[in-house]
Amino acid sequence: MSEALLKVMGLKVWYGRAQxxxxxxxxxxxxxxxxxxxxxxxxxxxxxxxxxxxMDRVDGEVMFHGRSLRGLEPFQIARLGLGYVPEDRRxxxxxTVLENLEVGRQPNRAEVPxxxxxxxxxxxxxxxxxxxxxxxxMSGGEQQMLTVARTLMGNPLLVLLDExxxxxxxxxxxxxxxxxxxxxxxxxxVLLSEQNLHxxxxxxxxxxxxxxxxxxxxxxxxxxxxxxRIKREYLSV
Numbered sequence: 001m002s003e004a005l006l007k008v009m010g011l012k013v014w015y016g017r018a019q020x021x022x023x024x025x026x027x028x029x030x031x032x033x034x035x036x037x038x039x040x041x042x043x044x045x046x047x048x049x050x051x052x053x054x055m056d057r058v059d060g061e062v063m064f065h066g067r068s069l070r071g072l073e074p075f076q077i078a079r080l081g082l083g084y085v086p087e088d089r090r091x092x093x094x095x096t097v098l099e100n101l102e103v104g105r106q107p108n109r110a111e112v113p114x115x116x117x118x119x120x121x122x123x124x125x126x127x128x129x130x131x132x133x134x135x136x137x138m139s140g141g142e143q144q145m146l147t148v149a150r151t152l153m154g155n156p157l158l159v160l161l162d163e164x165x166x167x168x169x170x171x172x173x174x175x176x177x178x179x180x181x182x183x184x185x186x187x188x189x190v191l192l193s194e195q196n197l198h199x200x201x202x203x204x205x206x207x208x209x210x211x212x213x214x215x216x217x218x219x220x221x222x223x224x225x226x227x228x229r230i231k232r233e234y235l236s237v
Contacts, residue, residue, distance in 0.1 A: 004063075005030050005158050005189050006051070006082075011060035013050045013213075020046050021213040023060070028158060028191050033184055035200040035221065036193045037235060038210040044193035045087060047210070048160045052084045053077050065157060081109055083156030087163040087193075089147045093136030097127055100135055100146055104153035112157055113186055120149045123182050126175070141172030148179065159183070161192035165199040177202040197235060201225055209234045 004027040013021040021043050028034045036044050050058050053074045062069040064082055078084070092100050101117050108114035121128030124145045130138070135146060144164065151159060164180070165173045173196075180190060180203045194200045200207060200221065207224045209217035211234045217224065224230060 003030055004028065005032075005065060006191065007061075007063040008047070008051065009061045009063070011047065011050055011062065012058070013046055013055050014057040019213070021050065024210065024213070024215055026191075026208050026215065026218070028189050030189055031184060031187050032206070033180060033190045033192070033204045035204040035207040036191060036210060037195065037197070037200060037207050037224075038193075039195060039235065042210045042234075043213040044210060045162055046213075048084065048086075048162050048191075048193060051077075051160065052082070078154060078156075079106070081112075081155070081157035083151040083154055083159040085147050085151050085159060085161045085164070087166060089140075089143045091135040091138075091143050091146050091150070093134065095135055096132050097135070097138075097146060098131045100150050101153050104150035106154040109155050109157065112155055112188065114155055115152045117153075120152060123179055124149050139169075139172075141168035141176075144168055144172070144176070145179070148176075152183075156188070158189040158191065161190055163193055163195070165194065165196045173199060195235070197225070197231065 006028040008024060008026045011021055011024040024047055036047060038044050049055050051062050053072055064080060069077055098117060126142055127145055127149060135143065164176050177199060183190060204221045207221050208215050209230060216234055217230045
């Protein structure tokens with residue numbers, strides 16, 4: 001595997017007195033697409049929020065681009081080049097597509113190609129057809145694409161994608177998979193949380209499986225697809 005760009009070691013997280021994550025460890029190499037898989041409530045979104053500094057009580061270590069994220073605010077983590085696309089999208093409904101993109105703009109970074117609205121519209125042709133449409137008048141799949149595109153305007157080195165295929169039409173899911181593969185061609189690293197094994201197989205190099213706040217499996221996507229026991233015990237509904 002290539003050099004680890006993101007390294008999570010022994011992550012523990014609490015909501016109040018209830019511990020949610022137990023010694024979660026994972027890493028993502030440069031240019032790698034990695035899935036964090038598991039059922040609803042397994043701890044995927046909590047892991048992402050903890051990485052981004054959005055949880056109050058956290059123990060363990062998160063290293064990004066050779067630097068510890070301990071004690072940093074979410075905006076400081078984002079400025080280091082770590083993008084985050086939450087599952088609830090959070091677009092600005094009263095702003096147009098172009099205005100939403102401008103909100104996410106950050107300076108270019110030497111390590112990654114700079115993103116512009118024009119370049120993003122080539123990857124997201126649906127958005128290119130509606131630059132003046134208000135965010136609140138878009139479908140769920142279009143809003144998901146806009147959220148990803150807005151995050152890319154921050155020129156991240158790595159993007160956390162939380163449930164990118166959740167609740168969107170099959171034709172949009174296919175477009176989302178193609179988009180992730182295009183990002184990989186650009187050298188971007190992605191950690192995505194997923195329940196959809198078919199979607200993850202289309203785009204991911206490796207996978208971790210989490211259940212009840214603990215990593216139960218790690219391996220290549222090919223190995224996971226062939227492991228009937230892991231799929232039955234930790235991924236089937």
